[in-house]
Amino acid sequence: MTPALGVCYYPEHWHEAWWESDAKRMAEVGITFVRIGEFAWSKLEPTPGDLQFDWIIRAMDALGKHGLKVVFGTPTATPPRWMVDKHPDMLAVDTEGRRKGFGSRRHYDFSHLGYREEAGRITQLLADAVGQHPALAAWQTDNEYGCHGTTYSYSPAALAGFRTWLEARYGTIDALNTAWGNVFWSMEYNRFDQIELPNLLVCEAAPAHELDFRRYSSDQVAAFNAVQFDILKSARPDLPVIHNFMSRTSDFDHYDVAKTLDIASWDSYPLGHLAVSDEPEELKHQYMRQGDPDNAAFHHDLYRTVGHGRWWIMEQQPGPVNWAQYNPDPLPGMARLWAWEAFAHGAEVVTYFRWRQAPFAQEQMHAGLLRPDSEPAPAHGEAMQVAQELKATGIDGVVGKARVAVVYDYQSEWAWEIQPQAKGFSHGAHVRALYSAFRKHGIDIDVLSPHTTSFAGYDIVAIPALFAWNDALRTAIETFEGQLLIGPRSGSKTQDFAIPATLAPDLPRNMLDLRVTRVSTTDPVHQTPVKGGGAVHHWRERIETGGEVVIEDEDNQPVLVSQGKLFYLTASGNKALVQRVVDYLIAEADLPVLNLPAGVRCRVRGGFRIYVNYGAGAATLNRAADEAGYVVGEASIPGAGVTVARLATAG
Numbered sequence: 001m002t003p004a005l006g007v008c009y010y011p012e013h014w015h016e017a018w019w020e021s022d023a024k025r026m027a028e029v030g031i032t033f034v035r036i037g038e039f040a041w042s043k044l045e046p047t048p049g050d051l052q053f054d055w056i057i058r059a060m061d062a063l064g065k066h067g068l069k070v071v072f073g074t075p076t077a078t079p080p081r082w083m084v085d086k087h088p089d090m091l092a093v094d095t096e097g098r099r100k101g102f103g104s105r106r107h108y109d110f111s112h113l114g115y116r117e118e119a120g121r122i123t124q125l126l127a128d129a130v131g132q133h134p135a136l137a138a139w140q141t142d143n144e145y146g147c148h149g150t151t152y153s154y155s156p157a158a159l160a161g162f163r164t165w166l167e168a169r170y171g172t173i174d175a176l177n178t179a180w181g182n183v184f185w186s187m188e189y190n191r192f193d194q195i196e197l198p199n200l201l202v203c204e205a206a207p208a209h210e211l212d213f214r215r216y217s218s219d220q221v222a223a224f225n226a227v228q229f230d231i232l233k234s235a236r237p238d239l240p241v242i243h244n245f246m247s248r249t250s251d252f253d254h255y256d257v258a259k260t261l262d263i264a265s266w267d268s269y270p271l272g273h274l275a276v277s278d279e280p281e282e283l284k285h286q287y288m289r290q291g292d293p294d295n296a297a298f299h300h301d302l303y304r305t306v307g308h309g310r311w312w313i314m315e316q317q318p319g320p321v322n323w324a325q326y327n328p329d330p331l332p333g334m335a336r337l338w339a340w341e342a343f344a345h346g347a348e349v350v351t352y353f354r355w356r357q358a359p360f361a362q363e364q365m366h367a368g369l370l371r372p373d374s375e376p377a378p379a380h381g382e383a384m385q386v387a388q389e390l391k392a393t394g395i396d397g398v399v400g401k402a403r404v405a406v407v408y409d410y411q412s413e414w415a416w417e418i419q420p421q422a423k424g425f426s427h428g429a430h431v432r433a434l435y436s437a438f439r440k441h442g443i444d445i446d447v448l449s450p451h452t453t454s455f456a457g458y459d460i461v462a463i464p465a466l467f468a469w470n471d472a473l474r475t476a477i478e479t480f481e482g483q484l485l486i487g488p489r490s491g492s493k494t495q496d497f498a499i500p501a502t503l504a505p506d507l508p509r510n511m512l513d514l515r516v517t518r519v520s521t522t523d524p525v526h527q528t529p530v531k532g533g534g535a536v537h538h539w540r541e542r543i544e545t546g547g548e549v550v551i552e553d554e555d556n557q558p559v560l561v562s563q564g565k566l567f568y569l570t571a572s573g574n575k576a577l578v579q580r581v582v583d584y585l586i587a588e589a590d591l592p593v594l595n596l597p598a599g600v601r602c603r604v605r606g607g608f609r610i611y612v613n614y615g616a617g618a619a620t621l622n623r624a625a626d627e628a629g630y631v632v633g634e635a636s637i638p639g640a641g642v643t644v645a646r647l648a649t650a651g
């Protein structure tokens with residue numbers, strides 16, 4: 001599919017007389033897709049059963065008249081007020097046991113079966129009403145599952161659902177007591193209907209209890225999505241069903257939800273995401289107006305896998321947002337750069353959020369492509385430039401399989417949130433640190449799910465901070481012939497959240513003769529220097545091993561151990577150490593690297609290599625041996641600039 005641009009549009013916010021001229025202007029920018037509908041329930045059904053669909057069909061007519069294709073969002077993230085009167089117990093309950101109120105959005109409880117049915121009902125009605133519209137090109141289910149902390153609800157509906165789910169999982173209460181370790185502290189249950197949710201306890205719940213509640217809650221998100229997917233696919237089997245996921249959101253298993261999606265998409269707000277992240281202040285200052293140079297790319301690669309190879313940006317930041325502590329203006333050029341970077345990683349469509357800045361309500365300080373007075377805002381021109389460049393270069397093709405992969409696992413995120421042992425220890429942070437270290441060298445990376453059964457074709461695979469092995473991953477690592485990096489903390493638990501009988505990393509001795517015998521953690525300030533450069537901090541394992549020690553710290557403790565092509569990392573490292581480990585693996589695998597200036601990143605798509613400069617100042621690219629020349633920009637790449645090289649041989 002040829003890459004295309006889109007925009008989010010809310011016809012219900014504007015006079016009907018504007019719809020046509022808006023559509024005409026969108027087409028002039030070079031926009032192809034327009035997402036509508038996802039928050040419009042109170043206008044589509046103002047009172048129960050009073051269906052008012054004519055206006056949105058007229059909006060689709062106006063868009064279609066100008067050649068625009070519609071992505072129709074089901075409005076289930078914003079149930080109207082009357083719905084709460086009808087189902088007062090559909091409101092989610094927080095950990096403190098307080099019911100959430102009406103007056104913003106996402107106030108529903110995923111476990112509430114009455115609301116799930118209502119969501120199915122409006123989806124079916126919309127599929128019937130607009131499903132055959134000639135402008136319709138795709139569906140979006142709901143909006144940003146889990147946004148505003150809405151995956152977990154501690155309601156009676158969740159409690160009832162959880163008990164049923166546990167009974168189906170364990171069969172007998174004895175099996176549950178054993179799996180959770182309930183003999184500890186006399187926590188044993190006699191019956192499933194005695195089990196409570198893991199909130200409002202005196203101190204922490206058993207970790208397996210917590211983990212099962214997260215697994216259960218994740219399953220509810222998947223079940224909620226499946227209802228809409230089935231309806232939409234039976235109405236239009238030919239149209240893709242998409243959901244818009246988010247940055248650094250791991251409350252539910254996205255791989256599972258995507259079992260009922262054709263395409264994954266995500267909403268990219270690089271400045272807001274960096275501002276609200278726990279990245280160091282130094283990085284926040286340096287990239288305040290550009291965003292973290294690796295965060296968007298990581299999510300592009302993640303969602304490509306979540307979406308079975310197909311993914312979009314459903315919302316792209318166009319200017320200042322309204323939801324971080326401070327909301328700076330992107331550097332001129334960033335709205336173009338972010339789109340190009342997404343296309344480089346295989347995006348089919350990049351959709352800007354939103355067409356016109358709203359003068360009213362919660363997001364009136366959030367920029368759009370147009371100002372509230374309908375004059376073009378800076379991103380308007382940048383979007384137009386991207387559309388022209390896409391046309392001129394004819395960039396196309398898919399992203400090929402990378403030579404390096406890193407495994408990302410939602411369950412591991414939950415496990416270490418439940419039992420961090422070192423404040424802030426997270427699976428995702430370890431994955432992203434490795435990802436960035438490879439990317440610094442211009443290496444393309446795939447993100448793999450923990451259900452991958454074969455790593456064939458990769459030169460290097462990394463599995464950091466993995467909670468527990470499963471059958472798929474065991475098969476994948478046992479048959480892998482490339483360099484494999486495991487650890488720290490990987491395989492340190494069973495699926496029941498217990499320490500494995502043979503201790504971490506729970507691998508056969510012939511694969512890796514190594515046992516973790518003790519773990520100590522410290523605050524990030526207390527670092528132990530490593531011989532040859534870098535430091536370990538936060539997480540440190542003592543091991544017994546028959547493997548070869550490749551790197552050790554200044555206390556003579558092994559840091560990187562190898563056995564054949566398997567490498568085990570015993571600690572969380574600072575940036576310098578992670579880079580050293582990655583560089584060592586790259587050298588062992590003899591992978592080609594690029595010499596990128598600081599702040600510059602790149603990715604190959606089809607026959608092109610796309611360079612983006614996250615730096616504020618100009619940089620000069622070193623022409624790579626496989627490049628035939630530049631089709632956008634040149635070797636001197638300005639701050640927030642883009643250069644596209646054509647490859648001599650298709651990548």
Ligand code: GAL
Pocket residue numbers: 143144147267269315321322323353363366
């Ligand atoms: C997203 C959301 C949009 C809008 C946007 C503002 O999280 O899907 O509806 O609120 O943020 O940046």
